[in-house]
Amino acid sequence: MDQHTQPHHEAHPSTASPLAAGLRGRCPRCGQGRLFAGFLTVRPRCEVCGLDFAFIDSGDGPAFFVMSFSGFVVVAAALITEIVWQPPFWLHAALWLPLILLTTLAPLRPLKGLMIALQFRHKAAEGQFGPGEMP
Template sequence: MSSEVPEKTKGQPSIGQAALFGLCPQCGSKTLFEGVAQFSPKCSSCQLDFTRFNVGDGPAGFLTLIIGAIIVGLALWLEVSQAPPFWVHAMIWTPITFAAVILGLRAAKAALLYAEYDRNAGEAGRGE
């Protein structure tokens, strides 16, 4: 395990703030994401290298299962209570599912990156 511990600064965001707003875990700037759910290579303010963190695809699979279960439960409830036509289901659940997955994925990836940064975690056997 590395003896270098990330230096904590006074302006550091909490894990919730970093996850919701895409904040750099070191300086708190809104530089974590380059695209919709793609990390920037590094923070443009403090130059923290985001490529050294390995978040992987764990958040995507876990999040998809959770959101899928919630959406299916709500769709079944709507079907049993109101019995709307199929197009109503399509108009309601498609955008809600899309938004929940994208926003949830951004938040989950940011939270995992922040947790790795905060605990100075890394891949096993990297020899640093």
């Protein structure tokens, strides 16, 4: 494989913990360079070790896990509140809209970083069919 299809360069072994680097939004190889250029936009490469981030494909994984967690927390809290106190609907909106924003936006970037770091550590790549296998 050439350098563009081989996502992990063996010349520079990983020295970073996937958990620490991912949650801090740092390079999964060196743990120093920044992973993100924006809120969720991944940089083209690490400014410290030069790792090409073209291999990154976290897909919808982080959003799925965040939505699952957030949905459980917010719906459970809203149901308990409704059963115990029966507040008016405007109070439900005032309570749960900020909680939805907090439980979805706050963990999204760290979770995406973690999934990218784990993808790097475990050398996860797009599946390829072997000889004689049909798609």
